[in-house]
Amino acid sequence: MNKLKLIGATALASSLVAVSANAGEMTITGGLEATYSTQSGTSNGVAGSHGKGLGTEKGFTTHGSGELDNGWTFAGYHAINDGLSTTSAGLSLTMGSMGTMKMNTVAGIAGAYDGQTPTAWEEIDDGGASSLSANLVGTKIDGGNNIQWHSPAYEIGGMSANLAVEYTPNMGDAAVHNGNVVASQTTGSAWGAGLTVSGGGLKVGIYGMDGSDDANTGTSDPFEGVWYANYTMGPVSFGYSQSYFDDGSQAAAEAASATKAVKTASGLFETTQMSIAFAVNDNFSISIADAEDEYDAQSNVMGGTEVADVTMDMTSIQAAYSMGAMSIKAYRTKSDNVGYRTNGGSITTTEVALGLSF
Secondary structure, eight states: OHHHHHHHHHHHHHHHHHTOBOOOEEEEEEEEEEEEEEEEEEETTBSOOOEEEEEEEEEEEEEEEEEBTTSOEEEEEEEEOTTSOEEEEEEEEEOGGGOEEEEEESOOGGGGTTTOSOOSSSOGGGGSSSOOGGGGTTHHHHTSEEEEEEOOOEEETTEEEEEEEEEESSTTOOOOOTTOOOSOSOOOOEEEEEEEEEETTEEEEEEEEEEOOBTTTTBOSOEEEEEEEEEEETTEEEEEEEEEEEOOBOOOOOOTTSOOOTTTSSSEEEEEEEEEEEESSSSEEEEEEEEEEEEEOOTTGGGOOOOOOEEEEEEEEEEEEEETTEEEEEEEEEEESGGGOTTOEEEEEEEEEEEEEO
């Protein structure tokens, strides 16, 4: 019996030697940012939604990487925010022509597809009164741990194509630590897939997410998707994107004048985004972007009482200037029909930021 154990241990040791890692390396990157922000307007029909304030943000990310004897490479990262909490983390193994396997925490592949129209600084809704539904596509997979596969680049007719697939056994649940399981068995699973094709100044991406029933959140068969097309010609970039967000919520339809929260309200959300960005020179760029996010309660299905659709609109003007490790950025964003309310009013936010990176 002992001999069998020894033979097994020797075989395992030999296999590990065959894929042993060379010395890896660790690095730390981060940034510091100071902001001055103002807000004005009438939100949800209430006058005097005004304010101003100073703020700071600090964060850093640790990176590790290395190479195995067979040529495969591995990498990992851990991003920390102001409160010393994990914003995202992950590890990956790149296997040459077989692509890359990843396991991530709070970072699915949808982030490479939503909000991808070109801007000088932030996504359109980063200065908006609330997040656009387009920016929440895929968050059921982002919410916890997920596993991903990313293909190598394929050359097709002079274009480069990349495919990515992701899966989570517990959509929207908090990430669990090594060796732990999620206690609830009623949380549904979800999968997502994305395809990106680029070449000749054109870049097109499409992503879709499909989930099973989730008794914890009262959702049934959620489906979310987004596509975008960006074209760059010299210093000018144009972008267009559409998204569809059905979280499968079983809540009752809400009145047109009621505030709706994406991921809680029943019905559908559909977003259209357009933007133009101009690189004045290597250091200075400007952009203008517009987004229309329509809420459809789907209340007339099966003879129900119809609830009027409401569109929340956002317009953002941005500018950014960089000088080495320092950057100065600004935006002015106006949101109308705040909260997807017919009487939601409008909010205008202006922010100026000084950033330092290391």
